[in-house]
Amino acid sequence: MEEKIQNLYESINFLGFNATYHRNNNYVENSKKLLEQIQEFVQWFIEEKHFGFEQDIYDNLNDILKDCETALKEHDNVLMMDALEQGIAGYLEMFLSEEYFREKEKSDAREVDEQES
């Protein structure tokens, strides 16, 4: 699952970057490709209740999903972006290891070094 979470996390980052950097107005359309993965993650998250999270966490996730649904229906780019980047991404981060972020940071730093050398 960790690989799937990582992929989804990176895809969300990518969509946001693409929308902002390229001024792409098709955020909702592009996010449709991620729905299946989001669904899979949510299902897994809910089924794995033994994580021991408080009910608020599940309610909040439910709220995010509702926003995704509304955003799809209304074709609301702002709401979808907010739900994915400020909502789902936060849940995904809980399951990404510190090592992943450390590696990410290192790889960024390596690139900087490469550039500077």
Added chain:
Amino acid sequence: MPEKLMNRNLKALEKRFPGICEIMDEKKEELLQKESMHITEETAFTEEQILVAEKDGRRLYLAGRRNPKAHAENQISVLGKIVPNAPVFVMGMGNIHYLEKLIEESDDSVIILIYEPLFSVFYKQLKRIDFEEIFGKRTVSLVVEGINEEGLESVVGTMLQGDKVPLMKYFILPNYVELCREQVNRFLDIMIEKSKRYYVDLGTKMFFSPYQAENFYHNIKHLPTGYKAFQLFRTIPADVPAFVVAAGPSLNKNIKELKRAKNKSFIIAVDTAVKPLLQEGIKPDMFATLDGIKPLELVEMEQAKKIPLLTLVTAADAIMDYHTGKKFFFDEGYEYVRKLFEMNGKTLEGFPVGGSVATLAFSLACYLGFRTIIFVGQDLAYTNNRSHADGTFHAQMLEEDTEDFMKVPGNYEEEVPTLTNLNDYRKWFEEYIEWWKEGHEVTFINATEGGAKIEGTELMTLAEVIDQECGKEVDISSCIDGMEPVFNEKEQEKIWDYLYDTPKQVHEIVSLAREGKKLYHQLDKLCKKGNMDKRAYLKILKRVKRNRKKIEDNPNYQLLSESMTKAEQIIRSGQYLRRETIEEEGIELARQGKKYMELLEEYARIMEEYTRKIFDFQDKGSAGSDGARLRSSLGQTE
């Protein structure tokens, strides 16, 4: 509370845009009804109120529920460096964090246009945000649908005048495409059109427009021994009137009269007015030059050589070399120049320039604290169908056919023919005067005995003004003569060493451009592969961004980019087009990027060679510092 805020905002807007309240009162109901959009507020997770637009049963957020600031911050960060004096176009004010962030990330010289295509949003925001607090003293243009949208094209045109097109930035708030696609497209079309016109105007010129960078590198040698325009503040007594003398055709009528104002005022002339003034025996206290391609002939008179000069580093090199007197500089926004000041713990102040030499001279007079400022020869029109005063471009200026010219209200005639650029300057003067009067007690008198009417000025003949204002004797020359250059000898030495390093710095751009080309090549390859690897894509884009940042951080890049009109055209040619897939966008990005880097490399090479010619010297083994050798190679004395 909302009503109170709205009244305060309206008051502030009325000051900036006179008449706006009346139009709003008249049209408000009609516009709200026409849009039939309901703007509601909702509490975000951050506790702040955000806006939601409801129309035709559809409900769209204008800011994120969870973090209203997040996208605003991302959007501004991807705009890249917002250089001083850049025009920035913003469509939509439904989420004010975009503007807050933009203002935070740009300096005061950046000019912002906010176009709000939804009157309902504008009306709502009047009751929610404090415009004065957000804008401060910034130059902000505001265009609101239904109120003044007919002015959008001309405001965009004005903001993109001069060499501003390559500096421009723009963004559209998300969901505006959903809410008002037609206006978004119109907005983009106007920007494309205005940018195109700029490039068409340049089309017949050389592939590059190198004079700006060449002038800069040629003229920078004058800076170490130069002066700051702001050193004149309190050096020149401000309790006498200031005459700003331009070279409009009406100068013929009262030029002789101006002799009476000498030594009883501060007379600053534009470069084109210098010859006619000197021919009449009037030596201005200062003259200003700005245009990088101004012919030397306009000031080529022995007496002009020593007149203090208000100038730019990018002014015409021939004029700069011909002139041997004190040169006064101000901040034009060049990083390179700022560095020279910074390294010596000093700063170079700037002030609004306005795009013409007359607006520059006028702006300086305001900043020097004069309380009476008088225009002479400031026609801003073709009075008697002539462009300039006699003795400027020709001993006697010829009459021109002005039948197709636009007409504006005149000072003494009902209307006078003029050109778009002159009319834009007129508007600039009017806005500036209005703004300046808000914080200063200054009387602006127009003693141009002809030409176009400038709102905010009192109309008088020159003879009347001199009788009324010129009572006190003053010796401006001796005030200026006693001034010391901004840098002492040691500081000058440091600057020369930095100048000597210029070819090496420019060469770094050559190397970075090569590297950038490789990165875009990788991007192209990646996007053309099926099932694109998104991680690799992001990685390349990150590296592209870093490469770009390094290029942009090089103090010489700004000069190169401003001169590389063709290269910028490549970048801009595709930016408005909307592409279907991420891969297509990537391929287009790579195409533009490769082309741009190729041109950057080529141009940087030309400039490297040029700077080597200017700054390099053969005798590297001779004694003395790099700076001293350089000075000697440039014919400068210690």
